[in-house]
Amino acid sequence: MEKSYMKIINYVKREILAGALKPGDQLLPERELAEILGVSRNSVREGLRTLDNMGVIKSFHGSGNYIAGNFEETLTEVMTFMYMLKDMDYDRITEFRYALEWQAMNLAVRQATDQQRQKMQEYYKKLITADREETRVKYDKAIHYLLVQASKNDYMISNYKALNNIMDRYIPTMRGKIIEGMKSDERLINAHRRIVEGFVEGNYLKGRQGLNLHFRYIKEYKDYEEVHKNGME
Amino acid sequence: MEKSYMKIINYVKREILAGALKPGDQLLPERELAEILGVSRNSVREGLRTLDNMGVIKSFHGSGNYIAGNFEETLTEVMTFMYMLKDMDYDRITEFRYALEWQAMNLAVRQATDQQRQKMQEYYKKLITADREETRVKYDKAIHYLLVQASKNDYMISNYKALNNIMDRYIPTMRGKIIEGMKSDERLINAHRRIVEGFVEGNYLKGRQGLNLHFRYIKEYKDYEEVHKNGME
DNA sequence: AGAAATTTGTTCGTATGTATA
DNA sequence: TTATACATACGAACAAATTTC
Numbered sequence: 001m002e003k004s005y006m007k008i009i010n011y012v013k014r015e016i017l018a019g020a021l022k023p024g025d026q027l028l029p030e031r032e033l034a035e036i037l038g039v040s041r042n043s044v045r046e047g048l049r050t051l052d053n054m055g056v057i058k059s060f061h062g063s064g065n066y067i068a069g070n071f072e073e074t075l076t077e078v079m080t081f082m083y084m085l086k087d088m089d090y091d092r093i094t095e096f097r098y099a100l101e102w103q104a105m106n107l108a109v110r111q112a113t114d115q116q117r118q119k120m121q122e123y124y125k126k127l128i129t130a131d132r133e134e135t136r137v138k139y140d141k142a143i144h145y146l147l148v149q150a151s152k153n154d155y156m157i158s159n160y161k162a163l164n165n166i167m168d169r170y171i172p173t174m175r176g177k178i179i180e181g182m183k184s185d186e187r188l189i190n191a192h193r194r195i196v197e198g199f200v201e202g203n204y205l206k207g208r209q210g211l212n213l214h215f216r217y218i219k220e221y222k223d224y225e226e227v228h229k230n231g232m233e
Numbered sequence: 234m235e236k237s238y239m240k241i242i243n244y245v246k247r248e249i250l251a252g253a254l255k256p257g258d259q260l261l262p263e264r265e266l267a268e269i270l271g272v273s274r275n276s277v278r279e280g281l282r283t284l285d286n287m288g289v290i291k292s293f294h295g296s297g298n299y300i301a302g303n304f305e306e307t308l309t310e311v312m313t314f315m316y317m318l319k320d321m322d323y324d325r326i327t328e329f330r331y332a333l334e335w336q337a338m339n340l341a342v343r344q345a346t347d348q349q350r351q352k353m354q355e356y357y358k359k360l361i362t363a364d365r366e367e368t369r370v371k372y373d374k375a376i377h378y379l380l381v382q383a384s385k386n387d388y389m390i391s392n393y394k395a396l397n398n399i400m401d402r403y404i405p406t407m408r409g410k411i412i413e414g415m416k417s418d419e420r421l422i423n424a425h426r427r428i429v430e431g432f433v434e435g436n437y438l439k440g441r442q443g444l445n446l447h448f449r450y451i452k453e454y455k456d457y458e459e460v461h462k463n464g465m466e
Numbered sequence: 467a468g469a470a471a472t473t474t475g476t477t478c479g480t481a482t483g484t485a486t487a
Numbered sequence: 488t489t490a491t492a493c494a495t496a497c498g499a500a501c502a503a504a505t506t507t508c
Contacts, residue, residue: 005475016314030494041478042275042478043476043477046279047282049282056314059494059495060493061493062483063485064493065493067318075308077287081246082304082387084250092387096386103331107328153325153328154319155315155321158315236495262473264473274497293473294504295505298474
């Protein structure tokens with residue numbers, strides 16, 4: 001027997017697939033849903049709460065429930081629990097990020113708008129002229145994020161955001177440390193230059209080479225740091 | 234003001250981070266949680282239902298709520314709604330899959346066990362000797378999935394599974410069509426051969442080349458099909 | 467094997483805060 | 488401002504499944 005609170009979830013799924021519900025649409029009131037589906041309001045609410053936390057709907061006190069579609073937070077939540085429960089770590093996140101950025105580069109060189117290419121160059125200038133760690137981290141993030149955004153693939157974009165969110169929440173100093181440790185390192189600047197130039201010029205080979213160098217350097221640096229730290233203990 | 238059902242979610246998150254809750258552990262009874270957190274049992278249940286649907290816990294009628302950690306279903310659910318609500322399509326899924334397989338190849342060549350390499354060769358033999366569409370689809374899937382599994386990155390594995398699930402549920406004939414349309418095409422066989430050999434030999438360049446060919450061919454084939462279909466209308 | 471206790475599943479009734487016309 | 492519609496939240500009760508003794 002289908003659990004009661006699943007009825008509301010399947011109902012919404014059916015309505016969306018049938019085209020009867022689109023983003024922005026308001027759902028029927030909880031009481032009506034309860035009547036239609038033959039379950040209690042509490043069961044309806046349990047189902048709606050799940051949909052809310054999945055990002056499918058947004059509930060507004062006193063107003064109603066509306067079809068939303070912001071899944072980034074949901075992915076962040078899910079992956080956060082994966083991070084906490086499944087021995088995920090910085091290396092796994094970085095591997096995943098590299099996969100997404102690599103493919104984003106392939107797609108971006110063909111799809112990026114002039115505005116995006118221009119912005120990419122701005123970010124790069126600000127990165128290399130920055131005189132504070134915060135600023136460097138900010139524009140480093142901006143460059144990588146813009147790259148992924150230009151892929152125009154919402155699956156990939158949402159997942160990338162989720163990975164970034166986890167890093168910011170649980171290992172916030174890692175990025176800064178690495179960037180600081182390499183600020184005088186010409187190699188990382190060089191890697192970023194290739195990423196940006198590849199993106200701007202539509203040269204995916206150059207861009208991918210930049211990414212390759214970038215992720216290799218931060219891995220080398222992190223491994224060195226870990227050995228160094230272990231050696232101190 | 235924090236919504237009531239969020240209290241239980243944050244409570245579980247805290248307990249997990251503190252190490253007090255691990256996979257398999259049983260949560261306190263709903264009534265006790267309600268008392269501890271100062272909310273009603275209904276609110277506790279709304280929060281638990283969300284955690285359940287996120288894959289964090291599993292509820293068993295008459296027994297209790299237990300920390301679980303199966304996030305693949307959740308990711309499938311979330312991405313299914315993305316598929317339905319955000320104009321996602323086969324091409325986006327394929328782009329994402331390629332990203333994951335590409336990185337999986339990089340990691341697998343170093344990490345794959347002998348058993349996995351052996352299995353990979355078995356699957357390949359069965360793929361090229363298969364005489365039914367079903368069988369070909371089955372071993373095609375097995376090869377690609379084994380590759381991703383060998384990455385040992387649960388983020389990537391769970392996401393890959395989710396993408397596969399969506400394809401199976403909503404565009405189940407697509408894979409079969411492509412494979413059938415190319416069964417006599419030596420190029421696809423050749424691509425798979427390189428993927429398998431690269432994986433088995435630990436040669437990531439060869440493996441990546443195989444993936445490149447593979448994804449290029451299925452895109453070419455699909456684009457041709459679409460033009461063909463449009464021409465018929 | 468069976469009965470009692472425990473726990474989740476589900477429902478109803480009620481009160482309250484919020485948004486909208 | 489008032490009235491109405493709606494979500495939020497609580498408490499009590501019983502059903503159903505499981506565990507325990």
